[in-house]
Amino acid sequence: xxxxxxxxxxxxxxxxxxxxxxxxxxxxxxxxxxxxxxxxxxxxxxxxxxxxxxxxxxxxxxxxxxxxxxxxxxxxxxxxxxxxxxxxxxxxxxxxxxxxxxxxxxxxxxxxxxxxxxxxxxxxxxxxxxxxxxxxxxxxxxxxxxxxxxxxxxxxxxxxxxxxxxxxxxxxxxxxxxxxxxxxxxxxxxxxxxxxxxxxxxxxxxxxxxxxxxxxxxxxxxxxxxxxxxxxxxxxxxxxxxxxxxxxxxxxxxxxxxxxxxxxxxxxxxx
Amino acid sequence: xxxxxxxxxxxxxxxxxxxxxxxxxxxxxxxxxxxxxxxxxxxxxxxxxxxxxxxxxxxxxxxxxxxxxxxxxxxxxxxxxxxxxxxxxxxxxxxxxxxxxxxxxxxxxxxxxxxxxxxxxxxxxxxxxxxxxxxxxxxxxxxxxxxxxxxxxxxxxxxxxxxxxxxxxxxxxxxxxxxxxxxxxxxxxxxxxxxxxxxxxxxxxxxxxxxxxxxxxxxxxxxxxxxxxxxxxxxxxxxx
Numbered sequence: 001x002x003x004x005x006x007x008x009x010x011x012x013x014x015x016x017x018x019x020x021x022x023x024x025x026x027x028x029x030x031x032x033x034x035x036x037x038x039x040x041x042x043x044x045x046x047x048x049x050x051x052x053x054x055x056x057x058x059x060x061x062x063x064x065x066x067x068x069x070x071x072x073x074x075x076x077x078x079x080x081x082x083x084x085x086x087x088x089x090x091x092x093x094x095x096x097x098x099x100x101x102x103x104x105x106x107x108x109x110x111x112x113x114x115x116x117x118x119x120x121x122x123x124x125x126x127x128x129x130x131x132x133x134x135x136x137x138x139x140x141x142x143x144x145x146x147x148x149x150x151x152x153x154x155x156x157x158x159x160x161x162x163x164x165x166x167x168x169x170x171x172x173x174x175x176x177x178x179x180x181x182x183x184x185x186x187x188x189x190x191x192x193x194x195x196x197x198x199x200x201x202x203x204x205x206x207x208x209x210x211x212x213x214x215x216x217x218x219x220x221x222x223x224x225x226x227x228x229x230x231x232x233x234x235x236x237x238x239x240x241x242x243x244x245x246x247x248x249x250x251x252x253x254x255x256x257x258x259x260x261x262x263x264x265x266x267x268x269x270x271x
Numbered sequence: 272x273x274x275x276x277x278x279x280x281x282x283x284x285x286x287x288x289x290x291x292x293x294x295x296x297x298x299x300x301x302x303x304x305x306x307x308x309x310x311x312x313x314x315x316x317x318x319x320x321x322x323x324x325x326x327x328x329x330x331x332x333x334x335x336x337x338x339x340x341x342x343x344x345x346x347x348x349x350x351x352x353x354x355x356x357x358x359x360x361x362x363x364x365x366x367x368x369x370x371x372x373x374x375x376x377x378x379x380x381x382x383x384x385x386x387x388x389x390x391x392x393x394x395x396x397x398x399x400x401x402x403x404x405x406x407x408x409x410x411x412x413x414x415x416x417x418x419x420x421x422x423x424x425x426x427x428x429x430x431x432x433x434x435x436x437x438x439x440x441x442x443x444x445x446x447x448x449x450x451x452x453x454x455x456x457x458x459x460x461x462x463x464x465x466x467x468x469x470x471x472x473x474x475x476x477x478x479x480x481x482x483x484x485x486x487x488x489x490x491x492x493x494x495x496x497x498x499x500x501x502x503x504x505x506x507x508x509x510x511x
Binding site: 098106112175177182183184242 | 372375378379381382383385386388389390430433434435437438440441443444446447448450451452453454455456457458459460461462465469470472473474478480481482483484485486
């Protein structure tokens with residue numbers, strides 16, 4: 001996990017990033033030497049709690065912070081698909097066409113989010129790259145990572161919807177724009193899943209997959225969750241439904257801290 | 272409520288929503304502190320509503336958050352009825368895998384419908400719209416192409432409807448639920464589109480130059496869906 005890189009990038013757009021952590025001194029102390037940095041990077045639980053304290057439910061992130069978080073994920077996706085295209089393993093025809101379509105959308109999202117952040121007098125995050133050492137050489141594994149990125153994106157946008165409620169840029173509802181990106185990510189995820197002979201939606205069993213996909217479908221609320229708004233979908237709707245249908249009929253959120261964790265997108269950012 | 276002085280029992284009755292429904296309280300757990308307070312607004316926002324079904328048979332979806340929930344419930348009723356028919360009388364030219372997948376889609380939509388029914392009855396008693404009567408005479412359920420074309424219309428419309436309605440919700444917990452559902456609708460839309468034309472999951476007919484999916488206003492969505500529903504729907508006050 002490139003926790004230092006992430007903190008560094010956040011500090012470019014959020015001068016107070018370290019101030020958000022419990023104690024500035026304590027953080028610097030734990031980042032005191034390279035060996036300790038390595039140890040920290042290997043401790044996702046600590047990192048996760050660090051971020052949930054800094055950006056978690058106790059403090060509401062600003063609109064620009066939310067948009068920069070979204071932009072970070074879009075930049076990561078954009079760079080991944082550029083690398084995938086450049087690697088030359090995508091079969092010509094339908095597969096190459098689909099990857100080109102998805103890349104086009106990610107590039108458009110990067111531009112739209114960057115422009116919006118600037119319009120709000122913020123500074124868009126830049127230079128987020130997909131970690132070279134994590135880029136798979138073979139096409140099937142590239143698709144696995146693409147699925148991980150897209151389904152992470154769906155969960156990540158969903159997790160920020162509440163933070164954009166009522167937020168505007170001029171006369172534009174930022175929540176609506178985020179939702180309009182969110183459903184595009186879901187369409188991408190569905191297609192990539194289809195390229196892998198998977199159902200377009202997320203079956204309950206995906207929450208038990210090994211890494212790198214498993215962590216994408218777990219977290220505080222797993223994708224195999226069958227309880228929505230305190231209603232058990234399998235048993236409390238009059239008609240019984242299977243656990244798989246109950247899980248697949250609702251996608252779930254990931255928090256910012258969960259997405260930035262080393263086991264998920266946070267571990268795919270180039271340091 | 273003009274009578275300022277209340278006796279103890281009246282007071283207890285008035286305070287009831289604050290603490291009785293523990294279920295409702297935990298419902299708002301995800302959304303943070305402000306959501307619980309917003310829930311109270313919900314029970315109060317029917318004051319200026321008209322009847323749900325007017326004398327001429329128009330179904331009024333209502334206003335505020337309940338209006339948005341009823342709007343979603345109406346669309347999910349339509350989708351659920353459609354896929355129930357697809358599942359019951361599958362087109363002969365569907366593959367085995369397609370039949371299996373459409374059975375799953377039918378379950379997702381039935382769950383969405385039943386979930387909204389339960390949530391509205393729990394959170395806004397007496398304000399739910401009735402069951403609607405679908406009109407599917409334009410659909411040939413024996414033909415895969417006819418079923419897929421209708422499915423594409425419904426799924427793309429559903430995505431645009433949720434995308435456009437999110438901003439009208441005041442309760443964060445409902446917004447999260449809507450977000451949890453819309454991405455599943457978008458998955459359905461992509462699947463159906465790819466069945467009709469491989470690679471059309473997010474083509475330029477539905478995604479604009481900014482990389483954005485469609486978002487439609489409730490009145491426009493209802494206009495588009497009205498030919499499939501017998502009862503006339505009034506969405507003019509949804510979210511207002």
